[in-house]
Amino acid sequence: xxxGAVTALQDVDLRIxxxxxxxxxxxxxSGKTTxxxxxxxxxxxxxxxxxxxxxxxxxxxxREIKRLRAGIGFVHQDLxxxxxxxxxxxxxxxxxxxxxxLRSVPHMLLPRRGDLEVVHGLLDRVGIxxxxxxxxxxxxxxxxQRVAIxxxxxxxxxxxxxxxxxxxVDPARARDTVALLTSISSEQQLTLCMSLHNLELARAFxxxxxxxxxxxxxxDRPSAExxxxxxxxxxxxxxxxxxxxxx
Numbered sequence: 161x162x163x164g165a166v167t168a169l170q171d172v173d174l175r176i177x178x179x180x181x182x183x184x185x186x187x188x189x190s191g192k193t194t195x196x197x198x199x200x201x202x203x204x205x206x207x208x209x210x211x212x213x214x215x216x217x218x219x220x221x222x223r224e225i226k227r228l229r230a231g232i233g234f235v236h237q238d239l240x241x242x243x244x245x246x247x248x249x250x251x252x253x254x255x256x257x258x259x260x261x262l263r264s265v266p267h268m269l270l271p272r273r274g275d276l277e278v279v280h281g282l283l284d285r286v287g288i289x290x291x292x293x294x295x296x297x298x299x300x301x302x303x304x305q306r307v308a309i310x311x312x313x314x315x316x317x318x319x320x321x322x323x324x325x326x327x328x329v330d331p332a333r334a335r336d337t338v339a340l341l342t343s344i345s346s347e348q349q350l351t352l353c354m355s356l357h358n359l360e361l362a363r364a365f366x367x368x369x370x371x372x373x374x375x376x377x378x379x380d381r382p383s384a385e386x387x388x389x390x391x392x393x394x395x396x397x398x399x400x401x402x403x404x405x406x407x
Contacts, residue, residue, distance in 0.1 A: 168194040169375045172208075176353065178318075181345050183366035183383070184355040187395050190372040192355035193237075196321045199353065200232040201225050230255075233312030235322040235341075239304055243297035247288075247307050250296050251279045254314035282310040286340060302333045309341065319351035320344075326356060334358065338365050359391045 169191045176182055184192045197203045198210050201217040210217045212228060220228060233254070241250050252271055271279075276292070283289045286306040291299060296307060305325065312320060322341060326334035338356070342365045345352035356362055362369055363383045371378040371386075371394045378394055379386060 179349040181352040183362045183369045186372035191375040233317035233320045235325045237324045239308040247291045251311045254311040322354040
C-alpha cells in the first residue's frame with residue numbers, strides 16, 4: 161500500500177477470525193494505523209486485496225462502503241469528539257453512518273427516548289453514566305476516551321478497531337481502558353484489533369500479537385511466545401527510521 165513515494169504496507173498477509181482479539185505492535189511509522197484504516201476501507205489497497213466477511217473492500221463504492229464502515233467501530237487516537245456538545249450527542253453520532261442527512265439532523269437534535277436510554281446504558285457500561293448530558297469539553301481525558309468507546313459501541317458493530325487508544329493516559333487508566341475494550345469484545349463476541357506500544361498490556365490482554373516494522377509483518381504469533389528481547393528488537397530503530405513519518 162503506497163501513498164505517493166511512501167510505501168506504508170508491503171507483503172502483508174494475515175487473517176483475523178470473527179471474535180478474535182489481536183494486538184498490533186511496532187514503532188511509529190511501522191504501518192499500524194494504515195493497516196487499521198485499511199481494515200474498514202478508509203484507505204484502499206494499491207495492490208493486493210482486503211476482504212471483510214468475504215467481501216473485497218476494493219470493489220465497494222458509495223452506499224456499500226458506507227454500510228460496511230457502519231458495522232465497524234473505530235476508536236481514533238485523537239478520539240474525534242465534538243468538544244462543545246453534550247456527551248449524548250457525541251455518542252449518538254456513532255450511528256450517523258447508517259443515516260442520510262435528513263434523518264441525521266433530528267437524530268442529533270431531538271433524540272428519541274429509546275436512543276437516549278441505550279446511550280445511558282453504554283455510558284454505564286464504560287463507567288460514566290452520570291455524564292449523559294455533560295458538555296464533552298468539561299470531561300477529563302480519560303472520560304472523553306470512554307465517550308469515544310461508547311460512541312463506537314452505539315454503532316452496534318461487529319468489529320472494533322482502536323488506534324493507540326491509551327497513548328495519552330497514565331498507566332493505570334491505560335490498563336483499565338484496555339481491560340474494558342477486551343472485556344466488551346469477549347462479552348459481545350466482537351472482533352477487536354488494537355494498536356499499542358506497551359508490551360505488558362499487549363501480552364496481558366491479547367492472545368495474539370502482530371509486530372510491524374517499516375510496513376512489514378515481523379511476527380504474528382501467540383503473545384505467550386514473544387519475549388521481551390524480541391519485542392524490544394522491534395523498536396530498535398536505525399537513524400533513518402527515527403526520521404520517518406508515522407503511518
